[in-house]
Amino acid sequence: MTDAEHTTPAAPITQDVMTIPRKVPEGLPNIIGLTRDALREALVAIGTPEKQARMRVNQVWAWLYHWGVRDFDKMTNLAKDFRATLAANFIIALPEVVSKQVSSDGTRKYLVRIAGGHEVEVVxxxxxxxGTLCISSQVGCTLTCSFCHTGTQKLVRNLTAGEIVGQIMLARDDLGEWPEPGTRKYDPRLLSNVVLMGMGEPLYNFEGVRDAMKIAMDNEGISLSRRRITLSTSGVVPEIARAATEIGCLLAVSFHATTDEVRDKLVPINKRWNIETLLNTLREYPRLSNSERITFEYVMLKDVNDSDADARRLVKLIQGIPAKINLIPFNEWPGSPYERSDWARIESFAEIIYKAGYASPIRTPRGEDIMAACGQLKSATERARKSRKQIAAEAGLD
Known part of the structure; x- marks a missing residue:
């Protein structure tokens, strides 16, 4: 079956520059990204009486994260003098949407500018x-996974909690799904799922990701269930148990190989925490986080990791872990040293896994025509211009 048969034709590619104003005064702290506890402390610091602070947090929180209001003066259940105090001490700032592209299959890719002029991509x-939003946690990436376009871009910095949750908020702006002030319903819920699978390794920006997800999961605001949020990691073993207890969302692991020899090349973090060490840690995650299962992400690379023997090893390795295996046809990008596995090979691999008792969905490539598919994200302004030969050499494939 071809990729064309797995996609839904839609409108042609379009591109536009968003016009939502994001310019704000510099120097004041951004109120977006503060957790409830941090917001309470900040309000007390500007003179809010302790006895009123909790109530004020609830009020401000609802305006920011339930109704999506960006102007303190529109928070009409607050006294005018308190609104003025807020405006004098804080800003309400989201990342700036520089452009939006729409794929032929309806996928939207946003180029987003953050403080310092750096850019990330959101899909x-x-x-x-x-409706699933793929968000970024770093500008560039700490890791150098050889099959991933983002991995060829050096890490610039971690995103703040405000910049992370701000990606969810700006997407809701574009989708027009903030409820009208005074209402409580989301109808319809266009953005229902969030995956931390964009640029960066989320567990190398633990505090920023944790605080942003606490805001996203709060029932009085954006109100996403923790079972609607998936954090994808390449295997930062020391932070996995911490993610289970402090975030508690679903976990996906960029696995991609069944031997340390191959995984060392594809996912170099494996040299630090190998397959056995990673799997021993993963066995505890469902219990600690009260999750049903872990998703193992497995990109299908022609003649690299796609043999029937690999499929049988994979099943044996994850035995005893509640899991599904998400098979990802490789999404090619300029200079990539790899090719996508043939469709018949992918289906044969999936059949072995399925017969062993594991769900083995084959991910439909989405947004390839705008470089928005899995593994293709890379900020144009931060792009490191490497040749195919350089990338192959770094991956140990020359």
Whole structure:
């Protein structure tokens, strides 16, 4: 079956520059990204009486994260003098959407500018039963996974909690799904799922990701269930148990190989925490986080990791871990040293896994025509211009 048969034709590619104003005064702290506890402390610091602070947090929180209001003066259940105090001490700032591209399959890719002029990419994938937003946690990436386009871009910095949750908020702006002030319903829920699978390794920006997800999961605001949030890691073993207890969302692991020899090349973090060490840690995650299962992400690379023997090893390795295996046809990018596995090979691999008792969905490539598919994200302004030969050499494939 071809990729064309796995996609839904839609409108042609379009590109536009968003016009939502984001310019704000410099120097004041951003109120977006403060957790409830941090917001309470900040309000007390500007003179809010202790006895009123909790109530004020609830009020401000609802305006920011339930109704999406960006102007303190529009927070009409607050006294005018308190609104003025807020405006004098804080700003409400989201990352700036520089441009938006829309794929032929309806996928939207946003180029987003953050403080310092750096840029990241955010992708919204609409489906019949849900809408998934793929968000970034770093500018560039700490890791150098050889099959990933983002991995060829050096790490610039971690995103703040405000810049991370701000990606969810700006997507909701574009989708027009903030409820009207005074209402409580989301109808319809266009952005129902969030995956931390964009640029960066989320567990190398633990505090920023944790605080942003606490805001996103809060029932009085954006109100995403922790089972609607998936954090993808390449295997930062010391932070996995911490993620289970402090975030508690679903976990996906960029696995991609069944031997240390191959995984060392594809996912170099494996040299620090090998397959055995990673799997021993993962066995505890469902219990600690009260999650049903772990998703193992497995990119299908022609003649690299796609043999029937690999499929059988994979099943044996994860035995005893509640899991599903998400098979990802490789999304090619300029200079990539790899090719996508043939479709028949992918289906044969999936069949072995399925017969062993594991769900083995083959991910439909989405947004390839705008470089928005898995592994393709890379900020144009931060792009490191490497040749195919350089990339192959770094991956140990020359």
């Amino acid at each position: 919204y994938i609409p489906e019949t039963d849900r």
